[in-house]
Amino acid sequence: MELSAESVLALAPDAASAKAANGLVKPAQWPTLGANPAAVWGECQGSGSRPYQTQVDLSGPTFKCSCPSRKFPCKHGLALLLLRARDASLFKLDTPPAWVSEWLGARTERVQKKEDKQREQALKPVDTQAALKSLQQRWSRIDAGVGELRQWLLDQVARGLGSLGPESRAGWETMAARLVDAKAPGLAQRLGSAAGSLMDGAGWPEKVLRQLGLLQLACEAVARRDALNEEAIADLRILLGWPLDKDAVLAQSPGVQDSWLVVGVIQEERDNNLQERRVWLHGQRTGRRALLLDHAFGGKGFEQAWFCGSSQPATLAFYPSAAPLRALVASGGTAASAASEPGASGSTPDEEWRAIAERIASNPWVPLHPLRCQQAIPCRDGDDRFGLHWAGRYLPLEITEAQGWALLALSGGQPVSVMGEWNGDMLRPLSAQGSDGIWNWSALSTTPP
Template identity: 55%
Template structure:
């Protein structure tokens, strides 16, 4: 596997790690640099007497380092891959030493065990037990939804304009009640709606839109038996009902394609949970897909998806109307990442695509959009993305430092920009030159909080 400098830097967990890695590129800091067909490794001299042992399994790439850093990959792993990208001749071809060979062997052993478990016949499901569990959960959800319906009526009767910070505790309590009722998706929506109270001009209208979508879910729960299977699947997803992975892989819709990585981001949900979005678009199918992963503690995400690259894979999509979320069902061993251009509809086509997604499923929290000719601009304290020659502009959800970098890369000229639309703001994740060819000129770095 060969990665460019830009692709390696795109793997950095934040700007500080990328900057620190660039400071470790002096050959004198690496008394050992070597490679085999499967891995690269090196020893980096730190402040202690014993150098840090850094290694990368190229099948991922997957990083490992003996340093105490909790970031993944750490600065040493990034620096090792940067050296590999910039000065391949500095690496000696050799058999892996024991500290590398043992790690590679353990990874292969785990992969083989995982494949063996997957090949084992699944235990016969018990339909009666599953139906009983579902009925019990629906009973709890119905009780919670009835309470939520009364609470929503109270909020609208009282008047949204009268809401203030003193109501925050009551909204948090209702969100917690939905979690207790086994509908965590409703709890998350209430929390997100509460964040709009008093936030900017016209916030009551935006809050009313969020509460209206909650009311749609409230109305749908008692009518669930009359809904189509796809709409019931969308309802379960909106409630936060987990999807069994094995059942999904057995029955879900599979799409084989070469997938362009449109962009990705990390969201810090709390001190221990990080959520990753990886957005893809199929070259042949044109379909857009979301790989949604969660990270607890210090273990890292799978790093084979690099923004602006393309990778062959078979994705299995979740059930529902216009479903976007998917999991990787098959990843061919030869599916190395390669750079690829990003295609985009014209503005009217992109708006139409978004309208169709919303009409199919009004509960989707995020929509992926690619704008062919977009220019970042600042007006007052708000950053905007101006679209093409039209007078349209979208408010951007982007930290000031990132927005200035995006503007600098554009130089005032149009870019091809991909990002997420939440119904109110556009969050850019990746930008290319206007024609969409070559590596991205800008990618969102670090985690959003």
């Protein structure tokens, strides 16, 4: 695996962890350092009598440390990889000690059990009558909740957006809570987002009206679901917040094999200490884009880390959809390799916009779209906002001050290749390639605006 200090620090859960990791990049604090093609390990001397045992499975990479930190990866794991990136000669090529080999063996055993469970799930007979009854009961509750939402939407439009004020949010949040009771938490989340947009900024009426329009479209889709095909029904269930069993996705998807280039990684904190991570991939042979969406709660961390700019052979299982984008890793290679350019695809601007248009036409509720802008020039406009000039268009950027200046510094007024998430109004850049190097989105740049 090709490592760089920048790619390692991009894995830090926060700025404090990155700063602490940099303070531990001292060989004197690591009396033991070792490596083999599968893993790196080391013992870091802390304030206690016994050093912390830190190890990284390079196939992920996946971290493990004996320290009590709840952050993932912890400062010791980050420091270990930073040491490896800066001076690989410090690591003795040797057989791993028992505490490393036992962990690697346990991980291999868990993977095998997971694969066995998937095979058993695929062969397990299904109680069709019980499943049908449960399905009908859930749809009945959703129908009732959507019927109430439809009338509520009509009432809001009849009153007019001009009658709304900050005090209106309480009523909207009450309606959202009723949708949760009706087994439609996805619609509740969208209504809650619309409530948060009330009186927020100069363009809030347009934004709220668009959100309400998508909710009305969802009501129409629920009412006409018998006329929809299986892929559209799958999209509707995701919109409603109806969970899909991952084992079923892995068992039913035909799988797409490719060498997948990591073109963007972003991690954000949601409500109630929930971490959301989005990993965007580009198939170098198939040209397909894919989204790996993961969540971690309470500082537990993610099982596997992804380096932006690396490439890994894998088989992806795509979720059923009229416009498949989200996927799971069904099986993968054992090592990542360096890639020449994050987001490389060779697509033209017309092809990029056409792909987004076709995806919206198939599933209008997709919130984020991967967009790659080649030969784009970052800028800062007269309103002190950052933007991107690309193919005759101006794209406003959703970016922090620190991130914006870093992107401008990479460009130096020259064209760069930028990959990011397009939400219909703004582009959030996740990676950029210029003649002077690579820029990646990082949690170290503080909370996104």
